Amino acid sequence: MVDFSPTEEEQAIIDQVRKFAQTELRQKLRDYEKNGSVAENTLRKYHEMGLSTIDIPQEYGGMGLGMRTAALVQEELSFGDVGAAMALSGPGFAGYAILALGSENQKKRFLEPFSQPGAYAKFGSLCIYEEKMDSDMSAMETTAKKENNYYILNGKKFMIHYGGTADIHVVFAVIDRSKGMDGIGAFVIEKGVPGIKITRKLELLGLNTCSITEIALENVKVPSENLLNGTPLKKGMQGMYERIRVIHAARAVGLGKAALDYAVEYSKVREAFGKPIGQHQGLSFMLADMATEVDAARWLVWKAAWHLDQGEPASLAVSMSFVQANEMAMTVANNAVQILGGHGYIQDHPVEKWMRDAKTMGLVIGTTQGQNQRIFNDIAGIYTDVS
Amino acid sequence: MINFELSEAQKNIKQMVHFFAESQIRPIAMEADKTGEVPRDFLKMVAKMGISMGPSPKEAGGEGEGVGETKDRKGVSQVHRITIVAAEEIAWGDAGIVLSFPGPGLGEPPVRIMGTPDQQKRFFGILTKDDEPHWGAFALTEPGAGSDVAAIAATAKKDGNHYIINGAKQFITNGARADWNVVFATIDKKLGRAGHRAFVIEKGTPGFRVGKIEEKMGLRASETAELVFEDCKVHKDNLLGGEEYYEKKAGFKGAMGTFDASRPMVAAMATGIARAAYEYSLNWVKENYPLSRPIPKYQTIKDIFATMARKIEAARLLTWKAAYMLDMKQPNAKEASMAKAYAAQIAMETCINAIQVMGGHGCLNDHPVEKWFRDIKVFDIFEGTGQVQRIVISRRLMEISGESAA
Numbered sequence: 001m002v003d004f005s006p007t008e009e010e011q012a013i014i015d016q017v018r019k020f021a022q023t024e025l026r027q028k029l030r031d032y033e034k035n036g037s038v039a040e041n042t043l044r045k046y047h048e049m050g051l052s053t054i055d056i057p058q059e060y061g062g063m064g065l066g067m068r069t070a071a072l073v074q075e076e077l078s079f080g081d082v083g084a085a086m087a088l089s090g091p092g093f094a095g096y097a098i099l100a101l102g103s104e105n106q107k108k109r110f111l112e113p114f115s116q117p118g119a120y121a122k123f124g125s126l127c128i129y130e131e132k133m134d135s136d137m138s139a140m141e142t143t144a145k146k147e148n149n150y151y152i153l154n155g156k157k158f159m160i161h162y163g164g165t166a167d168i169h170v171v172f173a174v175i176d177r178s179k180g181m182d183g184i185g186a187f188v189i190e191k192g193v194p195g196i197k198i199t200r201k202l203e204l205l206g207l208n209t210c211s212i213t214e215i216a217l218e219n220v221k222v223p224s225e226n227l228l229n230g231t232p233l234k235k236g237m238q239g240m241y242e243r244i245r246v247i248h249a250a251r252a253v254g255l256g257k258a259a260l261d262y263a264v265e266y267s268k269v270r271e272a273f274g275k276p277i278g279q280h281q282g283l284s285f286m287l288a289d290m291a292t293e294v295d296a297a298r299w300l301v302w303k304a305a306w307h308l309d310q311g312e313p314a315s316l317a318v319s320m321s322f323v324q325a326n327e328m329a330m331t332v333a334n335n336a337v338q339i340l341g342g343h344g345y346i347q348d349h350p351v352e353k354w355m356r357d358a359k360t361m362g363l364v365i366g367t368t369q370g371q372n373q374r375i376f377n378d379i380a381g382i383y384t385d386v387s
Numbered sequence: 388m389i390n391f392e393l394s395e396a397q398k399n400i401k402q403m404v405h406f407f408a409e410s411q412i413r414p415i416a417m418e419a420d421k422t423g424e425v426p427r428d429f430l431k432m433v434a435k436m437g438i439s440m441g442p443s444p445k446e447a448g449g450e451g452e453g454v455g456e457t458k459d460r461k462g463v464s465q466v467h468r469i470t471i472v473a474a475e476e477i478a479w480g481d482a483g484i485v486l487s488f489p490g491p492g493l494g495e496p497p498v499r500i501m502g503t504p505d506q507q508k509r510f511f512g513i514l515t516k517d518d519e520p521h522w523g524a525f526a527l528t529e530p531g532a533g534s535d536v537a538a539i540a541a542t543a544k545k546d547g548n549h550y551i552i553n554g555a556k557q558f559i560t561n562g563a564r565a566d567w568n569v570v571f572a573t574i575d576k577k578l579g580r581a582g583h584r585a586f587v588i589e590k591g592t593p594g595f596r597v598g599k600i601e602e603k604m605g606l607r608a609s610e611t612a613e614l615v616f617e618d619c620k621v622h623k624d625n626l627l628g629g630e631e632y633y634e635k636k637a638g639f640k641g642a643m644g645t646f647d648a649s650r651p652m653v654a655a656m657a658t659g660i661a662r663a664a665y666e667y668s669l670n671w672v673k674e675n676y677p678l679s680r681p682i683p684k685y686q687t688i689k690d691i692f693a694t695m696a697r698k699i700e701a702a703r704l705l706t707w708k709a710a711y712m713l714d715m716k717q718p719n720a721k722e723a724s725m726a727k728a729y730a731a732q733i734a735m736e737t738c739i740n741a742i743q744v745m746g747g748h749g750c751l752n753d754h755p756v757e758k759w760f761r762d763i764k765v766f767d768i769f770e771g772t773g774q775v776q777r778i779v780i781s782r783r784l785m786e787i788s789g790e791s792a793a
Contacts, residue, residue, distance in 0.1 A: 342528065
């Protein structure tokens with residue numbers, strides 16, 4: 001039966017997360033943006049609430065709460081501030097790669113440490129993208145060469161979240177180019193292994209609260225048992241990307257909600273021509289459209305996450321939610337700045353930051369165009385390779 | 388006769404300004420954005436060369452120094468058309484830097500339109516007294532009065548030969564560094580617009596101080612200041628137009644009249660930024676996209692570029708029309724608002740899409756597109772928000788003569 005209400009358990013988590021997002025993220029967002037990181041104390045609280053591994057199954061130490069709950073949590077965190085939400089600790093998208101591709105033993109080995117008490121400042125980093133690669137995996141240049149019980153990795157990775165500072169890096173590299181996708185492997189590089197260098201800390205339009213870097217791998221020696229080998233890459237990657245995109249879309253929804261909410265509150269108190277600006281038709285229609293866009297994106301995201309939890313094919317729903325949420329976030333944040341006028345353009349208010357974050361979000365994990373292509377392929381029944 | 392070809396004078400200016408923008412402005416733009424400062428040497432050079440953001444007071448028909456009136460072949464002044472052609476080119480270079488150009492800036496039109504010949508000579512003279520850069524500025528917006536200009540709360544109280552000004556102005560471009568600010572205040576709020584007065588308040592006037600300098604999303608090379616007036620004593624000689632002026636007309640009209648000229652200029656600048664983003668991203672895509680890309684992806688990108696090109700062209704023509712009417716001395720409020728609302732909106736859209744087609748690279752500050760994205764947003768806000776422009780347009784369409792909108 002169709003139902004849009006979160007369970008009691010979920011609601012309790014949402015309430016808790018909302019409070020955390022308000023006091024720990026929203027109120028400190030400018031400081032966190034300036035520092036390029038969130039405070040240790042914030043990470044500690046986040047970890048102690050169990051949020052850093054909320055979507056990791058219990059057998060690997062997490063809370064095992066599934067994608068719907070994870071999406072709700074990310075939405076609330078991003079309602080606080082999306083940049084800060086993305087800078088929080090945990091295995092993150094690298095965890096999804098391990099869950100999707102790793103063996104039982106690997107999942108336990110690499111994921112369990114993240115849920116240990118005191119592991120509040122542990123980060124995972126997923127390293128797929130390269131400067132010349134776009135979303136085309138066949139253009140990957142990073143190589144892994146087998147030598148006895150090791151692989152030697154060489155290459156460069158671009159736009160890497162926590163690249164070079166994470167506790168584990170999951171690096172995709174070409175083992176055998178002649179085999180296409182089947183010739184690509186995903187390697188877990190643990191902290192302390194020499195050869196990973198930050199070649200550049202990237203300065204972006206938005207999302208400057210998280211550390212996003214370019215890294216070089218120079219003869220990085222990875223033991224063979226760190227090559228994820230539970231599920232073939234081609235088969236496992238689809239599920240990995242679906243989870244990543246839903247989480248990313250949920251964050252975009254949180255951002256959109258935050259910008260909308262801020263603009264609505266402002267339009268209630270700011271007066272022009274003798275009444276609150278929200279009561280002028282031009283602005284009230286704009287706000288109404290924004291609210292509709294936010295909700296549409298929100299339900300698409302919830303539905304996609306729900307499909308994933310049901311174990312059903314979710315590719316179409318995921319792509320739709322990704323495109324809708326990212327485009328909505330850009331439009332809504334743009335309009336929120338517009339509604340605040342000159343005040344929206346200065347850093348006394350967060351909307352200019354969210355507008356920069358929104359545009360950046362739409363690009364750090366593949367483009368909406370790429371996902372539109374997938375949507376078309378799905379509705380037209382055309383098979384596509386993963387990416 | 389309908390004609391879309393630039394005149395010789397317009398072509399020459401366009402070429403000259405483009406060269407200047409490309410060789411002098413572009414190279415310093417990213418750094419100036421980062422530091423929030425335009426190199427002093429550059430500003431000195433601009434002051435020395437006499438380049439300003441708009442037409443010089445003399446060219447626009449006022450008193451003061453200038454290169455003289457330029458007429459088109461029908462003998463009509465083409466100064467506004469030349470101005471917008473130049474504004475597009477120079478903003479193509481960098482808008483943050485352009486707004487920092489020495490000169491009267493947005494303070495020029497009110498001084499020229501409302502000021503007596505003596506006042507014009509005096510205030511424009513201050514700006515050209517030596518080779519150093521000098522600024523004038525326009526202070527209308529207040530913390531509580533933006534689009535609703537009539538709601539300004541700064542007060543002016545007559546006191547013998549002086550006026551005592553109290554209040555605060557916000558978001559004033561070049562307000563802190565300016566030698567003088569044109570400050571709007573009311574002698575009696577109950578009078579509405581008839582109570583508005585425009586004063587030229589010079590730097591160093593007792594009771595006038597600069598508040599905070601704003602941290603902005605974009606245009607970070609440009610100075611945006613808060614101005615505070617606490618029992619600021621201004622001589623009545625600094626009341627623009629003199630006291631008699633306000634018996635005939637509302638001071639507010641003076642403020643509004645300046646928009647007819649400034650809005651096409653803002654539109655032209657927005658068009659320039661849009662064009663910059665469009666050209667940059669197009670070149671990037673040409674250089675970086677291998678021909679092996681699947682056709683459907685290409686189609687999306689082709690569609691994006693075709694749309695950008697079409698909208699930029701439309702914005703430019705709306706802008707030209709508004710400036711043409713200004714030269715012809717025809718009322719152009721509707722056309723000026725159309726140009727401003729449309730150009731600012733499509734320029735934002737163009738910058739969003741320019742980043743989009745460059746993928747992740749577009750967000751990196753290795754490329755200027757992310758900067759233009761930040762810069763352009765405010766073009767739909769300052770000089771009347773897009774929403775206010777729509778009020779102006781629709782009022783003219785429906786021939787509503789009400790004065791409540793800017």
